[in-house]
Amino acid sequence: MNIEKRVTELVNEKIADMPNLFLVSATMHSNGKLIVLVDGDNGIGIADCVAVSRHVGFHLEEENLIDTPYNLEVSSPGIDTPLTLPRQYTKNIGRTLSIKMDDGTKREGKLLLAGDDSITIEETIKQKGKKAEIAEAVIPTDKIAETKVLISFK
Template sequence: MSIEKRVIELVEEKIADRPDLFLVDVQMHGGGLLTILVDGDNGVAITDCVAISRHVGFHLEEENAIEQAYNLEVSSPGLDTPLKSARQYQKNISRLLSVKLIDGAKHEGKLLAADETGITIEENIKEKGKKAVLVQNVIPFTDIVETKVLVSFK
């Protein structure tokens, strides 16, 4: 079993009694850095990250699962971290997104809906010499390369 798969099991075991929390990503990087990204419907508290870190670290040490020295980082995804799961999209309904597609196209707009197949965004389209028009685009997840939440400081 790979380290990532074992860590996923351990994190899911730890947050099983917390339906508001969900695992976003687990990666073992070169140089011995193990990162775990956890999100929550209402954010993630530092105490949650600490509890997950202690649980995962304890079991990995007990099982001697990683032979070399490693650093374990547990955090919530930052603003610049692309969305990965349908649950993250659900959490960000009504926010502005930047969506890059497989064909190279880029869409920016307000996230209106998300389900297991894709998203619906509302874009403000302005053609040269014409009035701007609001357009709803349905984008399947299979067409999406990367989605990031746009932050506005207005």
């Protein structure tokens, strides 16, 4: 059985009674690190990560799925982790995003709306010799290569 697939099932089983939590990814690396990223609509606490880790770890041992030494890490995605799920975009409405488009161009703006197929940002458009304009732009998510939240320390 595929380890990542089984871990995904185990995480979803554990968080079924924690409706504000969701699985972002489960990745088995060649160095033996099994990294599970879980997030929450209102963030995620250490206790939640521990509960998911114990559940996954217990079942992996019980089912003897991994026959080599491994290290299970359950955490929330770091601030530098790109957004991948519609639910992550929704959670970040009001924040400024840096978006790399699939054609290599970059855009930046405040996230106003997040849907399943597109996001709406408010971006500042600067044209030489003119005053900067603020405009709303709808961006199809299938045209986005990578999105990161920009942190402001103002």
